[in-house]
Amino acid sequence: MLQLRARMMLHFANGPAPLHVEVELKTGSLTGLFGPSGAGKTTLLRILAGLTKPEQGLIQIENQLWLDTEKRIDLPTQQRKVGMVFQDAALFPNMTVRQNVQYAAQNRRDPIVDELLELVGLTSLADRKPATLSGGQRQRVALIRALARRPQVLLLDEPFSALDRNTRDHLLAELVNLHRRFGTTTVLVSHQLDEIQRVADQVIELKQGQLYSVGKTNRFSSVSSKYVSGNVTSIRVEAGRAQVQVRLDAAILAVEIPVDALKWRVGDAVSVAIDPDSL
Numbered sequence: 001m002l003q004l005r006a007r008m009m010l011h012f013a014n015g016p017a018p019l020h021v022e023v024e025l026k027t028g029s030l031t032g033l034f035g036p037s038g039a040g041k042t043t044l045l046r047i048l049a050g051l052t053k054p055e056q057g058l059i060q061i062e063n064q065l066w067l068d069t070e071k072r073i074d075l076p077t078q079q080r081k082v083g084m085v086f087q088d089a090a091l092f093p094n095m096t097v098r099q100n101v102q103y104a105a106q107n108r109r110d111p112i113v114d115e116l117l118e119l120v121g122l123t124s125l126a127d128r129k130p131a132t133l134s135g136g137q138r139q140r141v142a143l144i145r146a147l148a149r150r151p152q153v154l155l156l157d158e159p160f161s162a163l164d165r166n167t168r169d170h171l172l173a174e175l176v177n178l179h180r181r182f183g184t185t186t187v188l189v190s191h192q193l194d195e196i197q198r199v200a201d202q203v204i205e206l207k208q209g210q211l212y213s214v215g216k217t218n219r220f221s222s223v224s225s226k227y228v229s230g231n232v233t234s235i236r237v238e239a240g241r242a243q244v245q246v247r248l249d250a251a252i253l254a255v256e257i258p259v260d261a262l263k264w265r266v267g268d269a270v271s272v273a274i275d276p277d278s279l
């Protein structure tokens with residue numbers, strides 16, 4: 001499980017407002033991150049990668065802490081096992097395709113290099129320089145270069161958005177293949193909801209720095225879990241269970257959770273989502 005909690009002030013087009021996100025990603029899942037321009041999607045990826053530090057935050061992956069602002073833990077980017085791909089492939093121009101991938105693998109003879117080239121059909125282009133490739137081919141190289149590091153988390157920030165529809169569809173299919181083969185926990189940012197729905201296990205929707213919805217892809221936009229904000233009004237502990245009351249706009253929600261899962265105090269502002277399946 002990857003646990004991410006982050007809170008920081010962002011300067012949105014209409015003024016400052018907090019980014020506040022708490023999500024858990026299952027190991028090996030492919031999560032789509034969707035939302036309007038300026039919602040905070042890239043900032044969230046940067047926080048995961050260690051490129052932006054939130055004022056408060058926690059990133060825990062399996063048993064490793066990458067970030068815990070309370071404990072002053074903040075692993076630098078190089079020590080977080082993340083692979084990243086952006087809209088622009090940013091390949092090393094003076095290296096061949098194979099050298100770009102080998103460089104990331106850190107060991108030239110790592111068999112993963114040939115396997116990755118083969119999986120995305122680049123074996124015959126392995127000795128070419130990036131400038132002689134098409135945009136789609138360059139993004140394929142960027143994708144396998146990110147995987148060659150054997151990252152624990154793969155972060156994809158609109159990697160295919162500059163490509164034509166046909167090429168994008170091919171690359172999405174290849175992403176699904178690679179994900180099946182390596183099972184890397186992946187976050188894919190996209191403006192195209194249909195694109196995310198086709199490949200992701202779950203979709204997180206952000207609006208103005210806040211979680212707007214989290215849903216499994218097949219029911220997203222219909223009955224996905226909408227997040228609402230509230231405040232914890234009371235906590236009663238009894239026989240190892242905590243009875244927590246949260247005041248929402250139009251209701252009071254009572255939840256019972258094991259005491260060791262309790263991380264709230266009375267007065268805390270919380271975001272709550274109700275999984276429709278549990279109703």
Ligand SMILES: Nc1ncnc2c1ncn2[C@@H]1O[C@H](COP(=O)(O)OP(=O)(O)OP(=O)(O)O)[C@@H](O)[C@H]1O
Nearest residue numbers: 009010011012013036037038039040041042043044
């Ligand atoms: N370090 C920072 N401090 C304060 N504000 C920031 C910081 N980084 C980004 N912002 C602001 O936060 C908002 C969200 O930016 P972000 O790039 O995360 O959005 P996005 O959802 O990725 O947008 P797009 O889809 O257009 O790429 C923007 O208004 C941006 O100006």
